[in-house]
Amino acid sequence: xxxxxxxxxxxxxxxxxxxxxxxxxxxxxxxxxxxxxxxxxxxxxxxxxxxxxxxxxxxxxxxxxxxxxxxxxxxxxxxxxxxxxxxxxxxxxxxxxxxxxxxxxxxxxx
Amino acid sequence: xxxxxxxxxxxxxxxxxxxxxxxxxxxxxxxxxxxxxxxxxxxxxxxxxxxxxxxxxxxxxxxxxxxxxxxxxxxxxxxxxxxxxxxxxxxxxxxxxxxxxxxxxx
Numbered sequence: 001x002x003x004x005x006x007x008x009x010x011x012x013x014x015x016x017x018x019x020x021x022x023x024x025x026x027x028x029x030x031x032x033x034x035x036x037x038x039x040x041x042x043x044x045x046x047x048x049x050x051x052x053x054x055x056x057x058x059x060x061x062x063x064x065x066x067x068x069x070x071x072x073x074x075x076x077x078x079x080x081x082x083x084x085x086x087x088x089x090x091x092x093x094x095x096x097x098x099x100x101x102x103x104x105x106x107x108x109x110x
Numbered sequence: 111x112x113x114x115x116x117x118x119x120x121x122x123x124x125x126x127x128x129x130x131x132x133x134x135x136x137x138x139x140x141x142x143x144x145x146x147x148x149x150x151x152x153x154x155x156x157x158x159x160x161x162x163x164x165x166x167x168x169x170x171x172x173x174x175x176x177x178x179x180x181x182x183x184x185x186x187x188x189x190x191x192x193x194x195x196x197x198x199x200x201x202x203x204x205x206x207x208x209x210x211x212x213x214x215x216x
Contacts (some may be wrong), residue, residue, distance in 0.1 A: 033204060041196060043154065043206040090153060092204070097142065097161075099204065101153035 003027050004102040006091050012108045013081055020077045021105045023091030029098070031055075032074040034066060035090040037104075043090070049074055081109045113137075116199050116207035124215050129186040131210050133199030136180070143175055143182045146198040148209070154198055158184065189214040 004025045013019055025032060033056075034046040047066040048056035054066070063079040074091060086109045091102040113136040123129045131145075142161050146154040160166045160173040160182065172185040186193055189212075196209040 035206075040208075041148075042208050043198060045205055048204070094204065097144070097156075097159040099144070099156055101155070103153055 003100045004091060004093055006089075006102040006105050008105060009103060010106050010108075012110065014110055015081055015083060017081050018077070018079045019081060019107070020075055021089055021091075021107075023074045023076070023102055025072055025091075025093040025100070025102075027093055027095070027098075027100065028072075029093035029095040029100075030071065031094045032068065032071075033090075033092040033094070034074065034076050035092065035101075036060075037088045037090060039087070047074075047076075078107075081107075083109050085109050114199055114201055114205055114207040116197075116210050118208050118210060120211040120213055122213045122215060123189050125189060125191060127189050127214075129189045129193065129212055129214070131184040131186075131197050131199075131212065132181060133183065133207050134181045135199075135201050137201065138177075138180065140177075140180075140201040142202055143173070144200040144204075145171075145173060145182075145184045146200060146206075147193075148196045148198060150195075186212075191216050 031050045033048045037043045049068045052068045065077045068074045088104045090104045115134045145158045148154040158173045160175045166173045170187045174183045191214050196211045198209045199207040
């Protein structure tokens with residue numbers, strides 16, 4: 001059973017398009033996250049939700065909008081994609097000292 | 111701005127040696143500290159967490175926490191080539207440092 005799953009695994013799209021990445025966890029964790037890992041491998045937190053409530057909203061362009069329909073899901077919608085959005089996006093969930101990452105979504109904007 | 115700092119490396123050690131990885135943090139209120147390992151092309155995976163000052167050992171790994179000095183370190187004893195990866199430090203709300211790339215040479 002996959003603990004944290006993301007779809008799609010790869011996403012290639014053109015500048016200006018709108019795309020979504022979906023994340024689901026089956027661990028019963030209360031907290032979920034989105035991270036961006038750029039080509040320099042820095043893992044930057046973007047958003048965090050606890051029980052569907054937004055608790056961390058880092059300085060990211062407002063083209064990025066998270067949505068948590070329930071505790072087990074956290075989706076990321078990106079409007080008007082730019083070249084600089086190319087990165088690997090990781091979803092994660094945590095409870096106490098447990099944290100698990102999804103496999104990542106490699107987004108390439110051309 | 112809460113910061114987590116790590117030396118980006120790369121750190122290279124011979125097989126069998128002790129690898130020492132360091133992390134400092136700016137938020138004195140931080141209570142929990144985590145070390146992750148990330149192999150190239152893979153997701154980060156949690157290898158250790160520590161909450162209290164002092165040392166915590168798990169197999170070949172030892173995490174050391176000094177809250178007064180605001181640093182946390184990870185020691186890897188008897189380093190193996192399979193330990194070659196990027197090691198990421200995280201605090202509290204899962205903010206990460208830039209990671210230290212470790213290479214263990216046979």
